[in-house]
Amino acid sequence: MYVTSLEKTEGEASGEKAKKISDMLKERLPVPGGFVISREGFELFLKKNNLEERIAKALESLDVDDYRRLEEVSSEIKEMFLASQIPESLKNEILEGYDSFLIRKEAKSVGGAALDFIRAGRDNIYVSVRISAVTSADSSFPGLFDTFLNVSGQKGLFEAMKLAWASLYSQRAIYYRNKKGIPNESLGGILIQRMIDSEKSGVILSERGSVVIEGSWGLGTSLAYGLVSPDRYSLDGYSGDIRDKKIGKKVWMYRRDSISSKTVKESVTREKIGEQLLDEREIAKIFELYKRVSDHYGQDQIVEWAIERGRAYLLQVRSSPESKENEFEEEEGECLEGFAISNGFGKGPVRMITNTGDFERIGNGDVIVTKVLSPELIPFLGKAEGMISEYGGTGSSVSLICKEMGVPCASEIDVSQFSENQMVSVNGTKGEVWFLKEIETPGFGGDLGIGRLEGVNATEVKLNFDLSMPFDFEKNVDGIGLLTSDGVFANQNPLYLAKTTPEELLDILMGMEPIARNLYPKTVWYRNYSSVGDEVNPILGARGVRKSLEDPEMLKCEIETIKRLYSKGLNNVGILLSFVSSVSEFRAAKQFIPFSLKLGVEISIPSTALEIESFCKEGLNLVSINLPELTQLTLGVDRGNANVSHLYSESNPAVMKLIESVVRVCKHYNVETSVSLDRYDPNVIEKLVNIGVNSVSLDPEYAEEAKSLVSRTEKRIILEKLRDKGDFEIVY
Numbered sequence: 001m002y003v004t005s006l007e008k009t010e011g012e013a014s015g016e017k018a019k020k021i022s023d024m025l026k027e028r029l030p031v032p033g034g035f036v037i038s039r040e041g042f043e044l045f046l047k048k049n050n051l052e053e054r055i056a057k058a059l060e061s062l063d064v065d066d067y068r069r070l071e072e073v074s075s076e077i078k079e080m081f082l083a084s085q086i087p088e089s090l091k092n093e094i095l096e097g098y099d100s101f102l103i104r105k106e107a108k109s110v111g112g113a114a115l116d117f118i119r120a121g122r123d124n125i126y127v128s129v130r131i132s133a134v135t136s137a138d139s140s141f142p143g144l145f146d147t148f149l150n151v152s153g154q155k156g157l158f159e160a161m162k163l164a165w166a167s168l169y170s171q172r173a174i175y176y177r178n179k180k181g182i183p184n185e186s187l188g189g190i191l192i193q194r195m196i197d198s199e200k201s202g203v204i205l206s207e208r209g210s211v212v213i214e215g216s217w218g219l220g221t222s223l224a225y226g227l228v229s230p231d232r233y234s235l236d237g238y239s240g241d242i243r244d245k246k247i248g249k250k251v252w253m254y255r256r257d258s259i260s261s262k263t264v265k266e267s268v269t270r271e272k273i274g275e276q277l278l279d280e281r282e283i284a285k286i287f288e289l290y291k292r293v294s295d296h297y298g299q300d301q302i303v304e305w306a307i308e309r310g311r312a313y314l315l316q317v318r319s320s321p322e323s324k325e326n327e328f329e330e331e332e333g334e335c336l337e338g339f340a341i342s343n344g345f346g347k348g349p350v351r352m353i354t355n356t357g358d359f360e361r362i363g364n365g366d367v368i369v370t371k372v373l374s375p376e377l378i379p380f381l382g383k384a385e386g387m388i389s390e391y392g393g394t395g396s397s398v399s400l401i402c403k404e405m406g407v408p409c410a411s412e413i414d415v416s417q418f419s420e421n422q423m424v425s426v427n428g429t430k431g432e433v434w435f436l437k438e439i440e441t442p443g444f445g446g447d448l449g450i451g452r453l454e455g456v457n458a459t460e461v462k463l464n465f466d467l468s469m470p471f472d473f474e475k476n477v478d479g480i481g482l483l484t485s486d487g488v489f490a491n492q493n494p495l496y497l498a499k500t501t502p503e504e505l506l507d508i509l510m511g512m513e514p515i516a517r518n519l520y521p522k523t524v525w526y527r528n529y530s531s532v533g534d535e536v537n538p539i540l541g542a543r544g545v546r547k548s549l550e551d552p553e554m555l556k557c558e559i560e561t562i563k564r565l566y567s568k569g570l571n572n573v574g575i576l577l578s579f580v581s582s583v584s585e586f587r588a589a590k591q592f593i594p595f596s597l598k599l600g601v602e603i604s605i606p607s608t609a610l611e612i613e614s615f616c617k618e619g620l621n622l623v624s625i626n627l628p629e630l631t632q633l634t635l636g637v638d639r640g641n642a643n644v645s646h647l648y649s650e651s652n653p654a655v656m657k658l659i660e661s662v663v664r665v666c667k668h669y670n671v672e673t674s675v676s677l678d679r680y681d682p683n684v685i686e687k688l689v690n691i692g693v694n695s696v697s698l699d700p701e702y703a704e705e706a707k708s709l710v711s712r713t714e715k716r717i718i719l720e721k722l723r724d725k726g727d728f729e730i731v732y
Contacts (some may be wrong), residue, residue, distance in 0.1 A: 143397020224371025481697025
């Protein structure tokens with residue numbers, strides 16, 4: 001037998017994860033049911049497809065510190081798995097286990113066509129597919145293998161299984177085993193459980209004398225990947241009384257999409273980012289479950305929990321890794337206080353990591369500074385003296401690996417305050433970062449001083465905003481670079497309103513008025529409605545100007561709204577035509593727009609960028625570059641597709657060359673250029689400032705960070721130019 005139900009799982013054959021979940025089921029704890037494919041089932045799969053020798057040959061003489069070669073070998077092995085077939089005998093056992101989700105045991109006695117009919121009608125059950133590895137006392141494999149959520153149907157199940165097995169040879173898994181001295185032949189089972197579609201999820205663990213609950217919205221992926229600063233509740237280890245709590249910045253969440261049924265990543269609404277996640281009843285329930293687990297094992301555990309429809313579930317139990325300590329040194333100078341993630345002390349030069357393209361720059365002795373604690377960084381922890389992150393909690397995969405490997409780590413620190421090669425020390429035990437050498441700004445001879453530029457940026461920082469969002473920011477922003485209405489129409493069809501009750505639509509769109517009035521005379525750029533509806537491929541569908549020209553009633557209402565604002569003296573609002581692919585489309589749309597209105601065009605398509613001179617000759621005030629869309633369409637990469645998302649890079653040279661050529665042409669025609677980003681990426685922003693864009697536009701929460709970074713970058717550019725000219729004297 002290669003497949004057993006969770007209730008009957010015992011011994012090492014199914015791996016530590018499955019064994020502990022089986023224990024919890026036997027203790028009558030709330031654990032989603034399922035079944036396990038044993039390591040013998042994996043051995044059968046390898047043998048039938050002759051994979052053992054091929055994998056061994058691929059791994060032969062591999063230097064795991066050679067990141068590119070490690071990436072190539074891992075990809076080669078993954079392709080081997082995808083091209084292989086699951087043996088029929090194993091398939092039959094798996095389907096029998098899968099049927100237990102769909103059909104009660106007594107219904108199976110029906111048999112034949114009737115059973116097939118029942119099975120077909122219930123083939124929408126969702127399961128999670130995870131590796132259950134055989135672990136050791138000091139090796140728990142956190143975050144090394146891929147987890148597949150919301151898997152449905154037999155075909156989807158078998159595909160997820162092969163991908164899960166392949167992840168035993170992911171870059172981070174190969175690297176981890178090498179550094180821990182674990183043979184690559186180590187095997188594990190596969191754990192398949194009913195999917196918990198959680199509204200809230202997180203971990204609970206013992207940390208520095210307290211029991212700590214960390215949590216965020218949606219599925220636990222955002223916490224595991226270090227994408228959020230979770231809510232953190234510190235409890236008394238005996239009574240469960242709340243000692244302290246900290247509400248985090250829960251900016252991202254994963255959930256099941258109601259249309260595609262796939263797991264999607266989305267930004268959290270502004271009001272929920274800082275909203276308290278758990279109430280006292282939920283905290284007490286999670287603590288109670290944790291105590292039952294820890295009492296069962298006689299020692300502290302790390303327990304993953306989830307809440308679905310008000311009910312708490314346990315999803316995983318693992319032993320707590322022992323934090324390794326090293327000698328602590330007191331420092332002098334400026335100190336940044338964050339959150340302690342992994343104990344220890346380290347010092348070295350800063351290595352700024354903003355995307356996978358920066359990985360190869362990580363050298364021995366570097367301190368990695370990153371926005372999120374991404375598991376993709378695991379293959380570089382052997383080189384690092386420490387890690388500093390803006391987001392991420394103690395329950396993230398990288399946090400647990402840092403503890404095992406003795407890498408000091410601090411999070412919840414504004415990473416925009418660091419610069420490349422800056423010397424810092426990290427006290428992971430206290431969550432502190434010290435600047436080891438203060439960088440002094442040189443003085444200048446003559447009448448030019450950097451101090452005169454304080455607070456004045458040539459590159460403006462504007463906001464991305466939606467009419468559905470609360471208007472609560474200060475006037476000191478440089479305007480709105482991208483104002484959308486998609487969110488305000490989440491529950492109604494504006495195209496229908498435009499045709500049936502246009503005055504109702506105009507009333508909604510007049511929500512622009514308080515924004516324009518508050519920011520006057522700074523410009524507010526409104527992008528025409530760009531929703532795609534039920535397109536098969538949204539990014540390439542009938543949207544933006546394409547849709548507006550097919551059904552111009554919506555565009556007419558948007559233009560009428562801006563005309564009404566102008567009549568009230570608010571002539572600081574412009575209209576931004578979205579997803580324009582040709583000059584002919586632009587000309588056709590211009591026919592609806594009075595000459596007096598500010599007019600801009602959004603670039604999402606490479607062809608528009610390459611033909612930008614023709615657009616400039618037609619007459620416009622702004623060229624706004626939609627960086628995420630331009631990147632995807634330039635590189636041919638859907639960043640939401642896990643199979644290719646690693647190829648997505650907004651700083652890719654091809655993308656930057658397109659932007660540089662657009663800026664050069666626009667300067668010649670005296671047209672303003674702006675770039676809208678949906679995330680804060682210091683590397684990209686620095687490149688854009690160097691290129692010479694007039695402004696960047698980001699979500700409000702990143703505006704201050706971006707302003708600070710722009711200011712530092714512009715000062716550096718001036719310094720470099722002055723040094724090249726030799727027009728100043730350095731005063732130390």
